Amino acid sequence: MRRIAMSIAAAGVLVAGAFVASTLTNGQATALTGDAQQTDFRFGDGAGAVLEDVLDDLVEAGTLTSDQAEAVKEAMLAKREEIRAEREALREAHEAIREQIRGFLEDDVIDADELSQLPEDHVLRDEDGPFADALEDGEITRAELQEVRIRRHFRRHH
8 A cells, every 4th residue: 555655646746847848848849939829739758658668658557447547647737738828927017017108108217106016026117126226216227227237137137
């Protein structure tokens, strides 16, 4: 009995690892190709092949039934789609904020009224954040934005 419990625990770890690896790998491929509509996933590719092998071995050993293995696959695909949808929604929300900021900057200044339209946790509104000095007068100019971006770039890369 202990051996079966250990096998199930080991399978869980391998399944989780394969899921994370396949999610990261496929996420990077989507980012590079820009093909966010691609949702088909075959367990026989890359890290998914490991998952397929582990599940097949567990079915063969009698630890899991083929129905249980199929349920694991379906749950993995459902979770993967859920994560993908969350990422897409987040990406769209960030893009909407970027567009809003571009609109604010048409006059080269983001004033207090415009800043108040951004989410409360946005970096431009953070009184202790990288734009704190620029916020002292209640507005952020395009030049101040560029200055902070340059400073942040050099801190990261030098």
